[in-house]
Amino acid sequence: MNEVEYHVASFVAHVMPEHVEELSELISLQQGGQVHAVSEDGKIVFTIEASSHKAVDHLLTPIRLHNSVMSLSPVYHQFLNEQQAS
Template sequence: MSEQIVNDEEYHVASYVAHAMPDQIELIQHEINQLEGAEIHATSDIGKIVFTLEATNQKKIANLIDTIRHHKGLLNLAPVYHQFLNE
């Protein structure tokens, strides 16, 4: 059996712009706010939501995004920035 090495000192932050249907903004904001490490920074009346995710690895970021990307009220989800640091 191989042993997986986990680096607990890795830190990832990724930012996204989501475009939601205007009548679904509050529901999608609620779903984003339920994600561990998520923070919404701005929302517009036309449905744009700017948010960041923080996690200890890239796989966690991808899993968090997968939980919302198929929401029926989400028109588009675009990554803006991703940075990781080894502390």
């Protein structure tokens, strides 16, 4: 039996300042992606919610590979299984 999981992971991306809006939109378009803060110097704080660790990585890949990303740092990752969530 496959156990249902819920993952939430947060990240800080440092991007070229002229691409902040473009990357923020890309993050928001990812299913479960949400931008929480943006700074003038190109830092974006965001989260990704997904059903597995693999799904988080899959959703993060186009963000990580974007040509304006200078660095991408994980901040937090939590997961719950179905039993923990009830």
